[in-house]
Amino acid sequence: MAKVKTHIEESDILVVGGGMAGTGATFEARHWGRDLKIVCVEKANIDRSGAVAQGLYAINCYMGMQWDENQPEDHVRYARNDLMGMVREDLGYDMARHVDSTVHMFDEWGLPIMRNEKTGRYLREGKWQIMIHGESFKPIVAEAAKKSADKIYNRIMITHLLMDNEKENRIGGAVGFNMRTGDYHVFKAKTVIVAAGGASHIFKPRAVGEGMGRTWYAPWSNGSAYALPITVGAKMTQMENRIVLCRFKDGYGPVGAYFLHLKTYTQNANGENYEKKWYDHTKKMVGEYIDHHPTPTCLRNHAFIQEVMAGGGPIQMVTKEAFQDPHLETVGWENFLGMTVGQAVVWASQNIDPKYTNPELTTSEPYVMGSHATCSGAWVSGPEDLSPPEYFWGYNRMLTVDGLFGAGDTVGGSAHKFSSGSFTEGRLAAKAAVKYIEDKKAEGLKVNAKQYEDLKEVIYKPLENYTVGRNEITGGTVSPSYILPIQGLQRLQKIMDEYVGGISSNYMTNDNLLKRGLELLDWLQEDLENVGAEDYHQLMRAWELKHRALTSQCVTEHTLFREETRWPGYYYRGDHLKLDDENWHCLTVSRRDPKTGKFTMEKVPVYHIVDEKKDKKAS
Ligand SMILES: Cc1cc2nc3c(=O)[nH]c(=O)nc-3n(C[C@H](O)[C@H](O)[C@H](O)COP(=O)(O)OP(=O)(O)OC[C@H]3O[C@@H](n4cnc5c(N)ncnc54)[C@H](O)[C@@H]3O)c2cc1C
Numbered sequence: 001m002a003k004v005k006t007h008i009e010e011s012d013i014l015v016v017g018g019g020m021a022g023t024g025a026t027f028e029a030r031h032w033g034r035d036l037k038i039v040c041v042e043k044a045n046i047d048r049s050g051a052v053a054q055g056l057y058a059i060n061c062y063m064g065m066q067w068d069e070n071q072p073e074d075h076v077r078y079a080r081n082d083l084m085g086m087v088r089e090d091l092g093y094d095m096a097r098h099v100d101s102t103v104h105m106f107d108e109w110g111l112p113i114m115r116n117e118k119t120g121r122y123l124r125e126g127k128w129q130i131m132i133h134g135e136s137f138k139p140i141v142a143e144a145a146k147k148s149a150d151k152i153y154n155r156i157m158i159t160h161l162l163m164d165n166e167k168e169n170r171i172g173g174a175v176g177f178n179m180r181t182g183d184y185h186v187f188k189a190k191t192v193i194v195a196a197g198g199a200s201h202i203f204k205p206r207a208v209g210e211g212m213g214r215t216w217y218a219p220w221s222n223g224s225a226y227a228l229p230i231t232v233g234a235k236m237t238q239m240e241n242r243i244v245l246c247r248f249k250d251g252y253g254p255v256g257a258y259f260l261h262l263k264t265y266t267q268n269a270n271g272e273n274y275e276k277k278w279y280d281h282t283k284k285m286v287g288e289y290i291d292h293h294p295t296p297t298c299l300r301n302h303a304f305i306q307e308v309m310a311g312g313g314p315i316q317m318v319t320k321e322a323f324q325d326p327h328l329e330t331v332g333w334e335n336f337l338g339m340t341v342g343q344a345v346v347w348a349s350q351n352i353d354p355k356y357t358n359p360e361l362t363t364s365e366p367y368v369m370g371s372h373a374t375c376s377g378a379w380v381s382g383p384e385d386l387s388p389p390e391y392f393w394g395y396n397r398m399l400t401v402d403g404l405f406g407a408g409d410t411v412g413g414s415a416h417k418f419s420s421g422s423f424t425e426g427r428l429a430a431k432a433a434v435k436y437i438e439d440k441k442a443e444g445l446k447v448n449a450k451q452y453e454d455l456k457e458v459i460y461k462p463l464e465n466y467t468v469g470r471n472e473i474t475g476g477t478v479s480p481s482y483i484l485p486i487q488g489l490q491r492l493q494k495i496m497d498e499y500v501g502g503i504s505s506n507y508m509t510n511d512n513l514l515k516r517g518l519e520l521l522d523w524l525q526e527d528l529e530n531v532g533a534e535d536y537h538q539l540m541r542a543w544e545l546k547h548r549a550l551t552s553q554c555v556t557e558h559t560l561f562r563e564e565t566r567w568p569g570y571y572y573r574g575d576h577l578k579l580d581d582e583n584w585h586c587l588t589v590s591r592r593d594p595k596t597g598k599f600t601m602e603k604v605p606v607y608h609i610v611d612e613k614k615d616k617k618a619s
Pocket of ligand 1: 016021043050052157196198221410418
C-alpha cells in the first residue's frame with residue numbers, strides 16, 4: 001500500500017459523477033457560488049460519459065410553457081398516473097417548473113433542436129418530448145461544466161463517502177482511485193452532490209455470453225448513486241420500483257419515436273391487438289388504474305408478458321406501413337443512429353429491414369433508476385414552498401445526511417425527469433448546496449487522516465487478494481481463495497434473477513423467495529471480501545460489483561416490505577397479486593444502519609398536492 005500515491009483536494013462543492021445531473025450541478029454551482037471551489041469527479045470522461053454518452057434523439061421532458069403547451073401540474077399528473085399514484089409531487093413539480101429554462105440553455109449552447117416549420121416551435125415527438133439531433137448532446141453539456149468547475153477529474157471512481165469526524169451525520173467528502181494511474185484520491189468537501197447514475201446489470205440480462213455488455217441502460221451505471229449514500233446511512237425510497245422496458249429485441253433499441261412519431265403499433269404473432277385481450281384480467285388486479293389515459297407503462301408491459309406466456313409471441317412492432325413513407329423511414333433509422341447504433345447493426349446482422357419485416361420486441365431485464373419512467377433512489381428534502389413538513393428538512397434535494405445532496409437517477413420519488421430534468425435537478429441541488437455553505441452549516445468540518453487511511457486499505461484490498469491468491473493456482477480463472485469480479489457479477493445476477501423477480505421467472509417473486517434471496521445476497525457480500533483484481537481496471541470492476549450488490553440488497557428489502565403488486569409488468573408478488581390501495585397507497589422508505597448493516601423499513605404518506613381533476617385528460 002505504501003507504493004500508492006495519495007492526493008488530497010479540498011473543495012466547497014464536490015460533484016460525484018459528471019453525467020447529465022452532474023454537469024447541471026457543476027454549471028449551476030458556479031452561477032450561485034462565484035467564489036466557491038467546485039470540483040467534479042467522473043469515473044469515465046465527462047465528454048462521453050453516462051447514459052447520454054452515445055447521444056439522444058429526443059429530449060423527453062420539455063413543458064413548452066412559453067407556448068402554453070403544458071404546465072408543471074400537467075407533468076405531475078402524468079408522472080403520477082404512470083407510476084400508479086406513487087410519486088413525490090413536490091419534487092416533480094419543482095423539476096417541471098424549471099426544466100424549460102434548462103432546455104433553452106441547451107439551445108443557446110448549440111444543441112440542434114428540430115423546429116416545426118409551420119409554427120416555429122420545437123418539434124414535438126409526443127406530448128412531452130421534443131426532437132433533437134443529439135449525437136453531441138453530452139459534449140455540449142460537458143463543456144458548460146468544464147467552464148464552470150475549478151477542476152474536473154476524469155477516470156476516478158468514487159468508492160466511499162467521507163463523514164465529518166466532529167459532527168454526527170454530516171458529510172465530509174469522498175474517496176476513490178484513478179483507474180489509469182492507480183493513485184488514491186481524497187476529496188474533502190463541505191458539500192457533496194451525488195449524481196452517479198442508475199443501476200444496470202444487477203439482474204441477469206437477456207444478452208449473455210457473446211452479447212454480454214449489451215443492456216438497455218448504460219452498462220457502466222453500476223448503482224454507485226445508491227451504494228454511496230446507503231453505506232453512510234442515508235434513507236432510500238421506492239427501491240422496489242425497478243423498471244422493465246419494452247424494446248426492440250437484442251439491440252434494446254428504444255420504441256418511443258416509433259410509437260409517437262412514426263405511429264407504429266404492436267401486434268402478436270397472429271396479427272392481433274393483444275392489449276385489448278388482457279383488459280379484464282388486468283382490471284381484476286389493479287382496478288380503475290387500467291382505465292387511465294395514457295395506460296401506465298407497467299400495465300402495457302403486463303399485457304405483453306401475459307400474451308407471451310399465453311403463447312401469443314413473438315410480439316412485433318408493425319413498421320411495414322410507416323416505413324413506406326420515405327420521411328418516416330429516415331426518421332426510423334436516424335433515431336437509432338443518433339442514440340443506439342447497435343440496434344441498426346443487430347437488424348443488419350439478422351437480415352431485418354423494417355420496411356419489409358415487422359421487427360420483434362421484447363421486455364428487458366429490470367433496471368433501477370430515478371430519472372426514467374421509474375423513481376427509485378434517495379429520500380430527499382423538497383423545496384420549501386411546495387413540500388409538506390414530512391418532505392422538507394431545510395435544503396432542496398438534500399438527503400437525510402447533512403450536506404449530502406443528490407440529483408438525477410440518484411433521487412427517488414420523482415420519475416420522468418429524463419436528460420433535461422436530470423440536468424435541472426442537478427442545478428436545483430447545486431443552488432441549495434451553495435446556500436448550505438452560505439448559511440455556514442459546514443463550519444468546523446473535520447475529516448481526520450485515520451478515516452481515509454483506513455478506507456485506503458479497504459479499497460485496494462482486491463489487488464492484494466489477487467496478488468497473493470494467484471500464486472495458489474497454475475492457470476485458469478478458478479481460485480480457492482479469491483473470486484473474480486465477473487464471477488461475482490454473474491452470481492449476483494443469478495440471485496436477483498431467480499429470487500427477486502427477473503426474466504427467468506417472468507418477473508415473479510414472493511415472500512419466501514425474497515427471504516432466501518436476502519440470505520444468498522448476505523453470503524455473496526461476505527465472499528466479496530475476497531474479490532480479486534488483477535489490475536486497476538479490474539479494481540474498478542470489483543468496486544462496481546460491491547456497489548451493485550449493496551443496491552440489490554436494498555431493492556430486495558424494499559420488494560419484501562411492499563406486500564402488494566403495485567406495478568404489474570415491472571414485477572409481481574405472487575403472494576399478493578393485487579394492487580392494494582387500502583394498505584399500500586404510500587411510499588416505502590428504508591435505512592441501513594452503517595454499524596450493523598441491518599435495514600429498517602417504514603411507510604411514508606404519499607401526498608397529492610396537485611388536484612386530480614384533469615387526470616383523465618393528461619397524456
Ligand atoms: C438507452 C437510453 C435511452 C434514453 N433515452 C432518452 C431520451 O430519448 N431522452 C431523454 O431525455 N432521456 C433519455 N434517457 C435518460 C437520460 O439519459 C437519463 O435520465 C440521464 O442521463 C440521467 O442523468 P444522471 O446524471 O442521473 O445519470 P448519467 O447521465 O448516467 O450520469 C451518471 C454519471 O456518473 C458517473 N459515475 C457512475 N459511478 C461513478 C462513481 N462511482 N464515481 C464517479 N463517477 C461515477 C458515470 O460515469 C456517469 O457519467 C435515456 C437513457 C438511456 C440509458
